[in-house]
Amino acid sequence: METITSNQNSKVKEWKKLQSKKGRTKAGEYVIEGWHIVGEAINHHKQLLTVMVTNEDFLDELDFDSANTPVYLITPEIANHISSTETPQGVFAVLKTEDYHEKLPDNLKGSWLLLDNIQDPGNIGTMVRTADAAGISGIVFGQGTADIYNPKVVRAMQGSQFHMQLFSGNLLDWLAALKKHGVKTFGTELNDEAVPYSTVVPTDSFGLVMGNEGNGVSPEILSWTDQNLYIPMKGEAESLNVAVATGILIFHLCK
Amino acid sequence: METITSNQNSKVKEWKKLQSKKGRTKAGEYVIEGWHIVGEAINHHKQLLTVMVTNEDFLDELDFDSANTPVYLITPEIANHISSTETPQGVFAVLKTEDYHEKLPDNLKGSWLLLDNIQDPGNIGTMVRTADAAGISGIVFGQGTADIYNPKVVRAMQGSQFHMQLFSGNLLDWLAALKKHGVKTFGTELNDEAVPYSTVVPTDSFGLVMGNEGNGVSPEILSWTDQNLYIPMKGEAESLNVAVATGILIFHLCK
Numbered sequence: 477m478e479t480i481t482s483n484q485n486s487k488v489k490e491w492k493k494l495q496s497k498k499g500r501t502k503a504g505e506y507v508i509e510g511w512h513i514v515g516e517a518i519n520h521h522k523q524l525l526t527v528m529v530t531n532e533d534f535l536d537e538l539d540f541d542s543a544n545t546p547v548y549l550i551t552p553e554i555a556n557h558i559s560s561t562e563t564p565q566g567v568f569a570v571l572k573t574e575d576y577h578e579k580l581p582d583n584l585k586g587s588w589l590l591l592d593n594i595q596d597p598g599n600i601g602t603m604v605r606t607a608d609a610a611g612i613s614g615i616v617f618g619q620g621t622a623d624i625y626n627p628k629v630v631r632a633m634q635g636s637q638f639h640m641q642l643f644s645g646n647l648l649d650w651l652a653a654l655k656k657h658g659v660k661t662f663g664t665e666l667n668d669e670a671v672p673y674s675t676v677v678p679t680d681s682f683g684l685v686m687g688n689e690g691n692g693v694s695p696e697i698l699s700w701t702d703q704n705l706y707i708p709m710k711g712e713a714e715s716l717n718v719a720v721a722t723g724i725l726i727f728h729l730c731k
Numbered sequence: 732m733e734t735i736t737s738n739q740n741s742k743v744k745e746w747k748k749l750q751s752k753k754g755r756t757k758a759g760e761y762v763i764e765g766w767h768i769v770g771e772a773i774n775h776h777k778q779l780l781t782v783m784v785t786n787e788d789f790l791d792e793l794d795f796d797s798a799n800t801p802v803y804l805i806t807p808e809i810a811n812h813i814s815s816t817e818t819p820q821g822v823f824a825v826l827k828t829e830d831y832h833e834k835l836p837d838n839l840k841g842s843w844l845l846l847d848n849i850q851d852p853g854n855i856g857t858m859v860r861t862a863d864a865a866g867i868s869g870i871v872f873g874q875g876t877a878d879i880y881n882p883k884v885v886r887a888m889q890g891s892q893f894h895m896q897l898f899s900g901n902l903l904d905w906l907a908a909l910k911k912h913g914v915k916t917f918g919t920e921l922n923d924e925a926v927p928y929s930t931v932v933p934t935d936s937f938g939l940v941m942g943n944e945g946n947g948v949s950p951e952i953l954s955w956t957d958q959n960l961y962i963p964m965k966g967e968a969e970s971l972n973v974a975v976a977t978g979i980l981i982f983h984l985c986k
Binding site: 722 | 853857865894965972975978979
Protein backbone atom coordinates (compact mmCIF):
# COMPACT_ATOMS: atom_id res chain seq x y z
CA MET A 477 0.00 0.00 0.00
CA GLU A 478 1.40 3.33 -1.04
CA THR A 479 1.25 6.33 1.27
CA ILE A 480 0.56 9.77 -0.19
CA THR A 481 1.18 12.89 1.85
CA SER A 482 1.06 15.73 -0.68
CA ASN A 483 -1.80 17.38 -2.51
CA GLN A 484 0.68 17.82 -5.35
CA ASN A 485 0.92 14.07 -5.93
CA SER A 486 -0.22 13.13 -9.44
CA LYS A 487 -2.80 10.62 -8.12
CA VAL A 488 -4.34 13.29 -5.89
CA LYS A 489 -4.54 15.61 -8.88
CA GLU A 490 -6.33 12.89 -10.85
CA TRP A 491 -8.90 12.37 -8.08
CA LYS A 492 -9.38 16.12 -7.68
CA LYS A 493 -10.15 16.41 -11.38
CA LEU A 494 -13.04 13.95 -10.94
CA GLN A 495 -14.89 16.66 -9.00
CA SER A 496 -15.65 18.38 -12.31
CA LYS A 497 -17.91 17.06 -15.03
CA LYS A 498 -15.15 17.58 -17.59
CA GLY A 499 -12.73 15.52 -15.53
CA ARG A 500 -15.25 12.73 -15.01
CA THR A 501 -16.19 12.59 -18.70
CA LYS A 502 -12.55 12.47 -19.76
CA ALA A 503 -11.56 9.74 -17.28
CA GLY A 504 -14.84 7.80 -17.37
CA GLU A 505 -14.54 7.62 -13.59
CA TYR A 506 -16.03 9.18 -10.48
CA VAL A 507 -15.36 9.22 -6.75
CA ILE A 508 -17.61 7.85 -4.03
CA GLU A 509 -16.98 8.51 -0.37
CA GLY A 510 -18.19 7.55 3.09
CA TRP A 511 -18.70 4.19 4.76
CA HIS A 512 -22.27 3.67 3.63
CA ILE A 513 -21.80 4.40 -0.06
CA VAL A 514 -18.49 2.55 -0.43
CA GLY A 515 -20.07 -0.37 1.44
CA GLU A 516 -23.03 -0.34 -0.94
CA ALA A 517 -20.70 -0.39 -3.96
CA ILE A 518 -18.93 -3.46 -2.53
CA ASN A 519 -22.21 -5.20 -1.67
CA HIS A 520 -23.37 -4.68 -5.23
CA HIS A 521 -20.15 -6.08 -6.68
CA LYS A 522 -19.08 -2.84 -8.30
CA GLN A 523 -15.45 -2.89 -9.35
CA LEU A 524 -13.48 -0.49 -7.17
CA LEU A 525 -10.74 0.90 -9.41
CA THR A 526 -8.89 2.47 -6.47
CA VAL A 527 -9.50 2.72 -2.73
CA MET A 528 -8.21 5.59 -0.58
CA VAL A 529 -8.32 5.61 3.22
CA THR A 530 -6.92 7.91 5.90
CA ASN A 531 -6.37 5.02 8.30
CA GLU A 532 -4.99 1.59 7.47
CA ASP A 533 -7.38 -0.08 9.93
CA PHE A 534 -10.34 1.10 7.84
CA LEU A 535 -9.45 -1.61 5.31
CA ASP A 536 -10.47 -4.30 7.80
CA GLU A 537 -14.03 -3.01 7.59
CA LEU A 538 -14.18 -3.08 3.80
CA ASP A 539 -14.70 -6.47 2.20
CA PHE A 540 -13.24 -5.93 -1.28
CA ASP A 541 -10.62 -7.67 -3.41
CA SER A 542 -7.64 -5.83 -1.95
CA ALA A 543 -5.15 -8.07 -3.74
CA ASN A 544 -6.25 -6.70 -7.11
CA THR A 545 -7.19 -3.14 -6.15
CA PRO A 546 -4.67 -0.33 -5.74
CA VAL A 547 -5.03 1.06 -2.23
CA TYR A 548 -3.59 4.36 -1.04
CA LEU A 549 -3.13 5.61 2.49
CA ILE A 550 -3.80 9.36 2.38
CA THR A 551 -3.50 12.15 4.93
CA PRO A 552 -6.56 13.93 6.39
CA GLU A 553 -5.44 17.00 4.40
CA ILE A 554 -5.67 15.07 1.14
CA ALA A 555 -9.05 13.67 2.22
CA ASN A 556 -10.29 17.23 2.74
CA HIS A 557 -8.83 18.23 -0.62
CA ILE A 558 -10.60 15.53 -2.64
CA SER A 559 -13.79 15.35 -0.57
CA SER A 560 -17.07 17.05 -1.41
CA THR A 561 -18.06 17.23 2.25
CA GLU A 562 -16.77 19.40 5.04
CA THR A 563 -16.13 16.47 7.36
CA PRO A 564 -14.94 13.54 5.23
CA GLN A 565 -15.07 10.08 6.81
CA GLY A 566 -11.72 9.16 5.27
CA VAL A 567 -12.98 6.34 3.03
CA PHE A 568 -13.04 6.83 -0.75
CA ALA A 569 -13.19 4.74 -3.90
CA VAL A 570 -12.98 5.43 -7.62
CA LEU A 571 -15.60 3.77 -9.83
CA LYS A 572 -16.31 3.64 -13.54
CA THR A 573 -19.11 5.92 -14.74
CA GLU A 574 -21.26 3.14 -16.08
CA ASP A 575 -24.50 3.29 -14.16
CA TYR A 576 -26.35 5.22 -16.84
CA HIS A 577 -28.27 3.80 -19.77
CA GLU A 578 -28.80 5.76 -22.97
CA LYS A 579 -31.19 3.39 -24.68
CA LEU A 580 -34.84 2.91 -23.76
CA PRO A 581 -35.52 -0.53 -22.25
CA ASP A 582 -37.60 -2.99 -24.29
CA ASN A 583 -39.98 -3.61 -21.45
CA LEU A 584 -41.64 -0.41 -20.29
CA LYS A 585 -44.06 -1.98 -17.85
CA GLY A 586 -43.19 -0.53 -14.48
CA SER A 587 -43.05 2.78 -12.67
CA TRP A 588 -40.86 5.51 -14.07
CA LEU A 589 -39.74 8.82 -12.64
CA LEU A 590 -38.82 11.38 -15.32
CA LEU A 591 -36.75 14.41 -14.30
CA ASP A 592 -37.25 17.51 -16.41
CA ASN A 593 -34.47 20.04 -15.93
CA ILE A 594 -34.00 19.55 -12.18
CA GLN A 595 -31.13 21.79 -11.15
CA ASP A 596 -30.14 21.23 -7.55
CA PRO A 597 -27.78 18.26 -7.12
CA GLY A 598 -29.02 17.59 -3.59
CA ASN A 599 -32.61 17.46 -4.86
CA ILE A 600 -31.69 15.06 -7.65
CA GLY A 601 -29.82 12.70 -5.37
CA THR A 602 -32.63 12.76 -2.83
CA MET A 603 -35.18 12.03 -5.58
CA VAL A 604 -33.18 8.98 -6.70
CA ARG A 605 -32.92 7.72 -3.12
CA THR A 606 -36.65 8.32 -2.57
CA ALA A 607 -37.60 6.55 -5.80
CA ASP A 608 -35.41 3.62 -4.79
CA ALA A 609 -37.17 3.40 -1.41
CA ALA A 610 -40.58 3.53 -3.08
CA GLY A 611 -39.73 0.71 -5.48
CA ILE A 612 -39.70 2.78 -8.67
CA SER A 613 -38.46 0.76 -11.69
CA GLY A 614 -36.22 3.41 -13.19
CA ILE A 615 -35.36 7.09 -13.39
CA VAL A 616 -34.86 9.10 -16.54
CA PHE A 617 -32.62 12.17 -16.46
CA GLY A 618 -33.95 14.51 -19.12
CA GLN A 619 -31.98 17.19 -20.84
CA GLY A 620 -30.87 19.98 -18.53
CA THR A 621 -30.97 17.82 -15.42
CA ALA A 622 -27.65 17.91 -13.56
CA ASP A 623 -25.09 15.14 -13.98
CA ILE A 624 -25.71 12.00 -11.92
CA TYR A 625 -21.98 11.75 -11.04
CA ASN A 626 -21.82 15.24 -9.55
CA PRO A 627 -20.40 14.68 -6.03
CA LYS A 628 -23.44 16.28 -4.36
CA VAL A 629 -25.80 14.04 -6.35
CA VAL A 630 -23.70 11.00 -5.46
CA ARG A 631 -23.76 11.88 -1.78
CA ALA A 632 -27.53 12.42 -1.67
CA MET A 633 -28.22 9.20 -3.61
CA GLN A 634 -26.65 7.21 -0.76
CA GLY A 635 -25.73 4.38 -3.12
CA SER A 636 -29.11 4.09 -4.85
CA GLN A 637 -27.35 4.22 -8.24
CA PHE A 638 -26.24 0.64 -7.54
CA HIS A 639 -29.76 -0.75 -7.34
CA MET A 640 -31.77 1.52 -9.62
CA GLN A 641 -31.95 1.62 -13.40
CA LEU A 642 -30.88 5.13 -14.40
CA PHE A 643 -31.41 6.48 -17.88
CA SER A 644 -30.34 9.55 -19.76
CA GLY A 645 -32.68 10.53 -22.53
CA ASN A 646 -35.13 12.78 -24.28
CA LEU A 647 -38.29 12.90 -22.17
CA LEU A 648 -40.51 13.33 -25.24
CA ASP A 649 -39.18 10.03 -26.63
CA TRP A 650 -39.86 8.40 -23.30
CA LEU A 651 -43.40 9.76 -23.03
CA ALA A 652 -44.16 8.61 -26.58
CA ALA A 653 -42.79 5.14 -25.81
CA LEU A 654 -44.72 4.87 -22.54
CA LYS A 655 -47.92 5.92 -24.29
CA LYS A 656 -47.32 3.30 -26.99
CA HIS A 657 -46.93 0.63 -24.33
CA GLY A 658 -50.14 1.71 -22.59
CA VAL A 659 -48.40 3.14 -19.54
CA LYS A 660 -50.27 6.14 -18.11
CA THR A 661 -48.18 9.29 -17.65
CA PHE A 662 -48.64 12.06 -15.14
CA GLY A 663 -47.42 15.62 -15.28
CA THR A 664 -47.26 17.82 -12.21
CA GLU A 665 -48.79 21.23 -12.64
CA LEU A 666 -51.64 23.05 -11.00
CA ASN A 667 -53.94 23.93 -13.89
CA ASP A 668 -57.64 23.64 -14.68
CA GLU A 669 -57.43 20.01 -15.66
CA ALA A 670 -55.19 18.89 -12.83
CA VAL A 671 -56.58 16.53 -10.18
CA PRO A 672 -55.45 16.03 -6.57
CA TYR A 673 -52.90 13.21 -6.52
CA SER A 674 -54.85 11.35 -3.85
CA THR A 675 -57.70 10.71 -6.30
CA VAL A 676 -55.44 8.53 -8.47
CA VAL A 677 -55.68 4.81 -7.74
CA PRO A 678 -52.24 3.34 -6.90
CA THR A 679 -50.83 1.27 -9.73
CA ASP A 680 -47.69 -0.65 -10.65
CA SER A 681 -47.28 0.94 -14.05
CA PHE A 682 -46.98 4.70 -14.61
CA GLY A 683 -44.67 7.51 -15.62
CA LEU A 684 -44.39 10.62 -13.45
CA VAL A 685 -42.67 13.79 -14.65
CA MET A 686 -41.21 16.16 -12.05
CA GLY A 687 -40.11 19.60 -13.22
CA ASN A 688 -37.61 22.34 -12.65
CA GLU A 689 -37.52 23.89 -9.16
CA GLY A 690 -38.50 27.34 -10.38
CA ASN A 691 -40.43 26.78 -13.57
CA GLY A 692 -42.01 23.37 -13.20
CA VAL A 693 -42.45 20.93 -16.08
CA SER A 694 -41.98 22.46 -19.52
CA PRO A 695 -45.23 23.04 -21.47
CA GLU A 696 -44.16 20.82 -24.37
CA ILE A 697 -43.56 17.88 -22.06
CA LEU A 698 -46.77 18.54 -20.13
CA SER A 699 -48.74 18.38 -23.38
CA TRP A 700 -47.57 14.78 -23.84
CA THR A 701 -48.72 13.53 -20.44
CA ASP A 702 -52.11 11.88 -19.91
CA GLN A 703 -53.04 13.71 -16.73
CA ASN A 704 -51.84 16.45 -14.46
CA LEU A 705 -51.57 15.96 -10.71
CA TYR A 706 -51.27 18.50 -7.94
CA ILE A 707 -50.72 18.34 -4.20
CA PRO A 708 -53.39 20.37 -2.37
CA MET A 709 -51.78 22.91 -0.01
CA LYS A 710 -53.71 23.41 3.20
CA GLY A 711 -51.37 25.97 4.72
CA GLU A 712 -49.80 29.15 3.44
CA ALA A 713 -46.65 27.83 1.79
CA GLU A 714 -47.02 28.23 -1.94
CA SER A 715 -44.96 25.25 -2.99
CA LEU A 716 -43.03 22.24 -1.81
CA ASN A 717 -39.41 21.29 -2.27
CA VAL A 718 -39.35 19.13 -5.42
CA ALA A 719 -37.82 16.11 -3.65
CA VAL A 720 -40.46 16.25 -0.91
CA ALA A 721 -43.22 16.55 -3.54
CA THR A 722 -41.76 13.55 -5.36
CA GLY A 723 -41.85 11.52 -2.14
CA ILE A 724 -45.48 12.39 -1.45
CA LEU A 725 -46.52 11.54 -5.02
CA ILE A 726 -44.64 8.30 -5.58
CA PHE A 727 -45.38 6.85 -2.14
CA HIS A 728 -49.03 7.36 -2.99
CA LEU A 729 -48.88 6.19 -6.62
CA CYS A 730 -46.74 3.06 -6.18
CA LYS A 731 -48.93 0.06 -5.50
CA MET B 732 -30.19 56.31 0.55
CA GLU B 733 -26.60 55.66 1.49
CA THR B 734 -24.26 53.86 -0.87
CA ILE B 735 -21.73 51.38 0.55
CA THR B 736 -18.87 50.14 -1.58
CA SER B 737 -16.48 48.51 0.89
CA ASN B 738 -16.62 45.23 2.80
CA GLN B 739 -14.78 47.10 5.55
CA ASN B 740 -17.74 49.38 6.17
CA SER B 741 -19.05 49.02 9.73
CA LYS B 742 -22.60 48.25 8.55
CA VAL B 743 -21.32 45.45 6.32
CA LYS B 744 -19.38 44.05 9.27
CA GLU B 745 -22.57 44.08 11.34
CA TRP B 746 -24.50 42.19 8.65
CA LYS B 747 -21.69 39.70 8.21
CA LYS B 748 -21.75 38.96 11.94
CA LEU B 749 -25.39 37.93 11.63
CA GLN B 750 -24.23 34.85 9.71
CA SER B 751 -23.10 33.33 13.02
CA LYS B 752 -25.37 32.22 15.83
CA LYS B 753 -23.31 34.26 18.29
CA GLY B 754 -23.76 37.38 16.19
CA ARG B 755 -27.50 36.82 15.82
CA THR B 756 -28.01 36.20 19.52
CA LYS B 757 -26.06 39.31 20.45
CA ALA B 758 -27.87 41.59 18.01
CA GLY B 759 -31.29 39.93 18.23
CA GLU B 760 -31.41 40.23 14.44
CA TYR B 761 -31.03 38.06 11.35
CA VAL B 762 -30.77 38.54 7.61
CA ILE B 763 -33.25 37.38 4.98
CA GLU B 764 -32.48 37.49 1.28
CA GLY B 765 -34.06 36.96 -2.09
CA TRP B 766 -37.20 38.36 -3.69
CA HIS B 767 -39.56 35.69 -2.44
CA ILE B 768 -38.57 35.74 1.22
CA VAL B 769 -38.26 39.52 1.52
CA GLY B 770 -41.63 39.81 -0.23
CA GLU B 771 -43.16 37.35 2.25
CA ALA B 772 -41.82 39.38 5.17
CA ILE B 773 -43.43 42.52 3.74
CA ASN B 774 -46.72 40.74 3.03
CA HIS B 775 -46.82 39.55 6.62
CA HIS B 776 -46.14 43.04 7.98
CA LYS B 777 -42.80 42.17 9.52
CA GLN B 778 -40.81 45.24 10.45
CA LEU B 779 -37.79 45.51 8.17
CA LEU B 780 -35.02 47.05 10.28
CA THR B 781 -32.82 47.66 7.25
CA VAL B 782 -33.07 46.96 3.52
CA MET B 783 -30.05 46.41 1.28
CA VAL B 784 -30.21 46.27 -2.51
CA THR B 785 -27.64 46.11 -5.29
CA ASN B 786 -29.82 48.13 -7.65
CA GLU B 787 -31.89 51.21 -6.81
CA ASP B 788 -34.69 50.08 -9.14
CA PHE B 789 -35.26 47.00 -6.98
CA LEU B 790 -36.93 49.28 -4.43
CA ASP B 791 -39.82 49.89 -6.83
CA GLU B 792 -40.70 46.21 -6.54
CA LEU B 793 -40.73 46.19 -2.73
CA ASP B 794 -43.76 47.66 -1.05
CA PHE B 795 -42.40 48.63 2.37
CA ASP B 796 -42.34 51.80 4.46
CA SER B 797 -39.21 53.25 2.87
CA ALA B 798 -39.63 56.59 4.64
CA ASN B 799 -38.96 54.94 8.01
CA THR B 800 -36.56 52.19 7.00
CA PRO B 801 -32.84 52.71 6.45
CA VAL B 802 -32.00 51.59 2.91
CA TYR B 803 -28.49 50.95 1.60
CA LEU B 804 -27.32 50.58 -1.96
CA ILE B 805 -24.57 47.95 -1.91
CA THR B 806 -22.17 46.61 -4.51
CA PRO B 807 -22.42 43.06 -5.90
CA GLU B 808 -19.18 42.29 -4.01
CA ILE B 809 -20.81 43.23 -0.71
CA ALA B 810 -23.88 41.18 -1.67
CA ASN B 811 -21.62 38.18 -2.20
CA HIS B 812 -19.86 38.88 1.07
CA ILE B 813 -23.02 38.94 3.22
CA SER B 814 -25.01 36.35 1.26
CA SER B 815 -25.38 32.69 2.17
CA THR B 816 -25.89 31.72 -1.47
CA GLU B 817 -23.47 31.56 -4.35
CA THR B 818 -25.65 33.67 -6.61
CA PRO B 819 -27.36 36.32 -4.47
CA GLN B 820 -30.36 38.10 -5.99
CA GLY B 821 -29.23 41.42 -4.53
CA VAL B 822 -32.18 41.96 -2.19
CA PHE B 823 -31.68 41.71 1.57
CA ALA B 824 -33.39 42.79 4.77
CA VAL B 825 -32.56 42.65 8.46
CA LEU B 826 -35.33 41.42 10.80
CA LYS B 827 -35.69 40.97 14.54
CA THR B 828 -35.30 37.39 15.78
CA GLU B 829 -38.75 37.17 17.26
CA ASP B 830 -40.49 34.35 15.44
CA TYR B 831 -39.81 31.80 18.13
CA HIS B 832 -41.98 31.02 21.16
CA GLU B 833 -40.51 29.54 24.31
CA LYS B 834 -43.77 28.89 26.17
CA LEU B 835 -46.23 26.10 25.37
CA PRO B 836 -49.50 27.43 23.93
CA ASP B 837 -52.63 27.10 26.07
CA ASN B 838 -54.57 25.39 23.34
CA LEU B 839 -52.85 22.21 22.17
CA LYS B 840 -55.59 21.06 19.83
CA GLY B 841 -54.04 20.90 16.44
CA SER B 842 -51.25 19.17 14.55
CA TRP B 843 -47.69 19.51 15.83
CA LEU B 844 -44.38 18.57 14.31
CA LEU B 845 -41.66 17.95 16.91
CA LEU B 846 -38.02 17.99 15.76
CA ASP B 847 -35.65 15.88 17.84
CA ASN B 848 -32.03 16.79 17.22
CA ILE B 849 -32.30 17.39 13.47
CA GLN B 850 -28.88 18.52 12.31
CA ASP B 851 -28.92 19.58 8.68
CA PRO B 852 -30.09 23.20 8.21
CA GLY B 853 -31.46 22.46 4.74
CA ASN B 854 -33.52 19.57 6.12
CA ILE B 855 -34.89 21.72 8.94
CA GLY B 856 -35.91 24.54 6.65
CA THR B 857 -37.49 22.12 4.19
CA MET B 858 -39.43 20.46 7.03
CA VAL B 859 -40.81 23.84 8.14
CA ARG B 860 -41.83 24.69 4.58
CA THR B 861 -43.43 21.25 4.14
CA ALA B 862 -45.31 21.50 7.44
CA ASP B 863 -46.56 24.91 6.38
CA ALA B 864 -47.85 23.51 3.09
CA ALA B 865 -49.58 20.62 4.87
CA GLY B 866 -51.36 22.95 7.28
CA ILE B 867 -49.52 21.87 10.44
CA SER B 868 -50.42 24.09 13.46
CA GLY B 869 -46.92 24.50 14.85
CA ILE B 870 -43.38 23.18 14.94
CA VAL B 871 -41.33 22.53 18.05
CA PHE B 872 -37.53 22.71 17.84
CA GLY B 873 -36.22 20.35 20.51
CA GLN B 874 -32.83 20.54 22.10
CA GLY B 875 -29.98 19.87 19.71
CA THR B 876 -31.94 20.93 16.64
CA ALA B 877 -30.11 23.60 14.68
CA ASP B 878 -30.96 27.27 15.05
CA ILE B 879 -33.97 28.46 13.07
CA TYR B 880 -32.16 31.69 12.06
CA ASN B 881 -29.22 29.86 10.51
CA PRO B 882 -29.03 31.30 6.95
CA LYS B 883 -29.44 27.85 5.35
CA VAL B 884 -32.54 27.16 7.45
CA VAL B 885 -33.94 30.58 6.57
CA ARG B 886 -33.36 29.98 2.87
CA ALA B 887 -35.00 26.55 2.87
CA MET B 888 -38.01 27.79 4.89
CA GLN B 889 -38.88 30.15 2.03
CA GLY B 890 -40.64 32.53 4.42
CA SER B 891 -42.71 29.91 6.26
CA GLN B 892 -41.52 31.36 9.59
CA PHE B 893 -43.88 34.27 8.90
CA HIS B 894 -46.99 32.08 8.84
CA MET B 895 -46.15 29.20 11.15
CA GLN B 896 -46.04 29.06 14.94
CA LEU B 897 -42.50 28.03 15.83
CA PHE B 898 -41.55 26.90 19.32
CA SER B 899 -38.33 26.11 21.09
CA GLY B 900 -38.73 23.67 23.95
CA ASN B 901 -38.15 20.40 25.71
CA LEU B 902 -39.88 17.68 23.71
CA LEU B 903 -40.65 15.63 26.84
CA ASP B 904 -42.61 18.60 28.24
CA TRP B 905 -44.44 18.87 24.95
CA LEU B 906 -45.29 15.17 24.78
CA ALA B 907 -46.57 15.23 28.37
CA ALA B 908 -48.71 18.29 27.62
CA LEU B 909 -50.10 16.78 24.41
CA LYS B 910 -50.96 13.56 26.26
CA LYS B 911 -52.72 15.57 28.98
CA HIS B 912 -54.81 17.33 26.35
CA GLY B 913 -55.73 14.03 24.71
CA VAL B 914 -53.68 14.63 21.56
CA LYS B 915 -52.27 11.38 20.15
CA THR B 916 -48.51 11.36 19.58
CA PHE B 917 -46.53 9.39 17.02
CA GLY B 918 -42.88 8.44 17.05
CA THR B 919 -41.07 7.31 13.95
CA GLU B 920 -39.04 4.16 14.36
CA LEU B 921 -39.16 0.74 12.79
CA ASN B 922 -39.65 -1.62 15.75
CA ASP B 923 -41.90 -4.53 16.67
CA GLU B 924 -44.79 -2.32 17.67
CA ALA B 925 -44.56 0.14 14.79
CA VAL B 926 -47.38 0.25 12.23
CA PRO B 927 -47.30 1.39 8.60
CA TYR B 928 -48.23 5.07 8.51
CA SER B 929 -50.95 4.44 5.95
CA THR B 930 -52.99 2.46 8.50
CA VAL B 931 -53.47 5.59 10.63
CA VAL B 932 -56.72 7.46 9.98
CA PRO B 933 -56.05 11.12 9.06
CA THR B 934 -56.90 13.47 11.90
CA ASP B 935 -56.74 17.16 12.73
CA SER B 936 -55.07 16.69 16.10
CA PHE B 937 -51.77 14.85 16.58
CA GLY B 938 -48.10 15.23 17.48
CA LEU B 939 -45.44 13.71 15.23
CA VAL B 940 -41.80 13.41 16.32
CA MET B 941 -39.10 13.26 13.64
CA GLY B 942 -35.61 12.29 14.71
CA ASN B 943 -31.95 12.84 14.00
CA GLU B 944 -30.71 12.01 10.47
CA GLY B 945 -28.35 9.30 11.67
CA ASN B 946 -29.77 8.06 14.95
CA GLY B 947 -33.51 8.62 14.69
CA VAL B 948 -35.69 9.67 17.61
CA SER B 949 -34.05 9.26 21.02
CA PRO B 950 -35.31 6.25 23.06
CA GLU B 951 -36.48 8.42 25.94
CA ILE B 952 -38.65 10.52 23.67
CA LEU B 953 -39.95 7.45 21.83
CA SER B 954 -41.07 5.96 25.15
CA TRP B 955 -43.40 8.93 25.62
CA THR B 956 -45.19 8.61 22.29
CA ASP B 957 -48.45 6.69 21.90
CA GLN B 958 -47.55 4.85 18.72
CA ASN B 959 -44.66 4.31 16.35
CA LEU B 960 -45.06 4.72 12.63
CA TYR B 961 -42.88 3.51 9.79
CA ILE B 962 -42.82 4.00 6.05
CA PRO B 963 -42.67 0.63 4.26
CA MET B 964 -39.75 0.52 1.82
CA LYS B 965 -40.51 -1.43 -1.32
CA GLY B 966 -37.14 -0.93 -2.96
CA GLU B 967 -33.58 -1.35 -1.79
CA ALA B 968 -32.86 2.03 -0.23
CA GLU B 969 -32.63 1.57 3.52
CA SER B 970 -33.92 4.94 4.53
CA LEU B 971 -35.40 8.20 3.33
CA ASN B 972 -34.18 11.75 3.70
CA VAL B 973 -35.83 13.05 6.88
CA ALA B 974 -37.55 15.96 5.12
CA VAL B 975 -38.99 13.64 2.46
CA ALA B 976 -40.18 11.22 5.18
CA THR B 977 -41.80 14.15 7.00
CA GLY B 978 -43.65 15.13 3.82
CA ILE B 979 -44.97 11.62 3.23
CA LEU B 980 -46.14 11.28 6.84
CA ILE B 981 -47.77 14.66 7.40
CA PHE B 982 -49.50 14.80 4.02
CA HIS B 983 -51.07 11.48 4.97
CA LEU B 984 -51.84 12.32 8.62
CA CYS B 985 -53.29 15.83 8.18
CA LYS B 986 -57.01 15.69 7.64
